[in-house]
Amino acid sequence: MPSSSPEPASSRKFPSIKSCTGESYESIAADLDGTLLCSSSSFPYFMLVAVEAGSLLRGFVLLLSLPAVIVSYLFISEALGIQILIFISFAGLKIRDIELASRAVLPRFYAADVRGDSYEVFARCKRKVVVTANPTLMVEPFVKDFLGGDKVLGTEIEVNPKTKRATGFVKKPGVLVGKWKKLAVVKEFGGEVVPDLGIGDRKTDHDFMSVCKRIVRYTYELLGIHLVIKGNPPPPANSTSGGNLYVCNHRTALDPIIIAIALGRKVSCVTYSVSRLSRLLSPIPAVALTRDREADAAMIKALLEKGDLVVCPEGTTCREPFLLRFSALFAELSDRIVPVAMDCKQGMFYGTTVRGVKFWDPYFFFMNPRPRYEVTFLERVPAEMTVKAGGRSSIEVANYVQRMLGDVLGFECTGLTRKDKYMLLGGNDGKVESIHNAKKAV
Numbered sequence: 001m002p003s004s005s006p007e008p009a010s011s012r013k014f015p016s017i018k019s020c021t022g023e024s025y026e027s028i029a030a031d032l033d034g035t036l037l038c039s040s041s042s043f044p045y046f047m048l049v050a051v052e053a054g055s056l057l058r059g060f061v062l063l064l065s066l067p068a069v070i071v072s073y074l075f076i077s078e079a080l081g082i083q084i085l086i087f088i089s090f091a092g093l094k095i096r097d098i099e100l101a102s103r104a105v106l107p108r109f110y111a112a113d114v115r116g117d118s119y120e121v122f123a124r125c126k127r128k129v130v131v132t133a134n135p136t137l138m139v140e141p142f143v144k145d146f147l148g149g150d151k152v153l154g155t156e157i158e159v160n161p162k163t164k165r166a167t168g169f170v171k172k173p174g175v176l177v178g179k180w181k182k183l184a185v186v187k188e189f190g191g192e193v194v195p196d197l198g199i200g201d202r203k204t205d206h207d208f209m210s211v212c213k214r215i216v217r218y219t220y221e222l223l224g225i226h227l228v229i230k231g232n233p234p235p236p237a238n239s240t241s242g243g244n245l246y247v248c249n250h251r252t253a254l255d256p257i258i259i260a261i262a263l264g265r266k267v268s269c270v271t272y273s274v275s276r277l278s279r280l281l282s283p284i285p286a287v288a289l290t291r292d293r294e295a296d297a298a299m300i301k302a303l304l305e306k307g308d309l310v311v312c313p314e315g316t317t318c319r320e321p322f323l324l325r326f327s328a329l330f331a332e333l334s335d336r337i338v339p340v341a342m343d344c345k346q347g348m349f350y351g352t353t354v355r356g357v358k359f360w361d362p363y364f365f366f367m368n369p370r371p372r373y374e375v376t377f378l379e380r381v382p383a384e385m386t387v388k389a390g391g392r393s394s395i396e397v398a399n400y401v402q403r404m405l406g407d408v409l410g411f412e413c414t415g416l417t418r419k420d421k422y423m424l425l426g427g428n429d430g431k432v433e434s435i436h437n438a439k440k441a442v
Contacts, residue, residue, distance in 0.1 A: 027127035027129070027196045029199075029208060030118070031130075031132060031185070035115070035205075037115060046138075046279070047059055048105055052105045069084050072084060078178075079133070079174060083174075086175075087169070093166050100391055102139070106142055110142045118199060121199070121436070122149075128150050129149070129152075130151070132152065133175050133181075153188060155170050155171075155175050184203075195211070210233065210264060226372040227261065229262045231376050233262065233338075234377075236307075236308065242305055243336070246308065246310045246311070246338050247337055247339040249342050250314045253361045255313075256286070256371050257282070260284050262377075267308040267310055268285040268306070269282075269312075294328065297332065314326060315418035323412070324416050324418060326401060328393075330398070335383065335389050338377065339401050339406045340375060341374075341433060343374045344372060345370075345371065346371060347368050399413075
């Protein structure tokens with residue numbers, strides 16, 4: 001690819017998408033700025049169009065408007081910020097001039113900014129679709145001629161049919177951000193078929209990424225971790241059907257929070273032996289189970305009536321490639337069971353203590369230089385394998401879900417219980433009260 005004066009590769013820091021290395025996919029939907037390109041800002045490219053297709057004066061006006069664009073983008077809406085860029089850069093320009101600048105000038109600068117790891121994944125896919133808030137007219141020549149893309153889903157600019165000049169406004173539905181990206185992807189792929197892979201770098205990409213079979217997000221902004229999401233999460237709960245019951249294996253105390261992030265919405269969770277302080281600090285509602293079967297069943301039913309719920313039936317974390325025995329209580333309370341396979345990579349510190357204070361587990365996890373979480377949403381448990389609709393016993397259902405997760409993760413399913421683990425490692429039953437009493441006795 002031609003390049004003016006590209007920045008040395010060694011000086012750039014690319015978030016890793018190693019989870020896709022060597023893999024090929026049938027189809028992909030990818031964001032442009034910040035994903036296929038290193039830069040997350042499209043301002044320099046609008047400046048090039050303003051100067052090349054317009055004039056230096058137009059470029060100077062665009063430069064003066066930058067503070068207003070930034071304020072609009074950050075504090076009002078991304079769509080408004082981009083609309084201002086489009087209006088100042090394009091208003092009154094001949095469409096032919098914009099097309100020439102997009103074909104002859106922009107590709108040189110886009111090519112110097114291509115993110116290598118993203119392009120490798122993008123190039124291996126058969127059907128390649130780019131989803132961007134930038135005008136289609138501006139990015140299509142580069143995407144198709146240089147990246148080998150098949151389709152660009154972008155913002156469509158309004159053209160005066162008489163003068164063949166851009167009005168500076170955009171066609172409905174407006175700037176392609178958030179839910180409009182998702183609708184564009186669904187329409188392009190026909191609704192029933194979804195892209196195999198979705199890659200993006202910002203929160204407004206999450207909508208269109210959620211319809212893809214597999215998602216790769218770059219380093220998550222708030223948690224600083226590499227988050228990979230596979231599968232297709234079910235839609236939110238509604239008042240008539242009740243909530244989905246997400247049943248996951250338990251790798252760290254962060255599992256329910258990571259599932260909430262992957263879903264893009266708040267869910268509740270139930271926990272065993274977690275301190276009151278940890279529950280208070282949790283960003284999602286966390287309810288402690290009492291180990292009284294009837295009381296816990298009533299509590300879980302009430303939570304499911306309000307919305308989605310995450311439960312870890314192992315009852316404790318397990319850092320080894322094993323699954324402990326699943327408590328069967330969850331199977332008795334809902335037929336809307338969605339298994340979720342959790343796995344995490346921790347290079348230096350374990351996010352699960354053996355004999356220490358559980359409160360510090362998340363902090364040790366985040367002390368790892370490059371922590372990584374993988375979330376895989378499996379298909380909902382079929383009706384014939386549930387207690388109410390299928391007539392199965394709760395133990396059968398629990399073992400079935402355990403095997404599903406074990407097969408996906410490659411973990412061994414065991415009959416070991418939570419109590420077995422703590423008696424072996426700590427000489428107690430794992431309850432917070434027991435641990436405190438043991439320390440007092442010492």
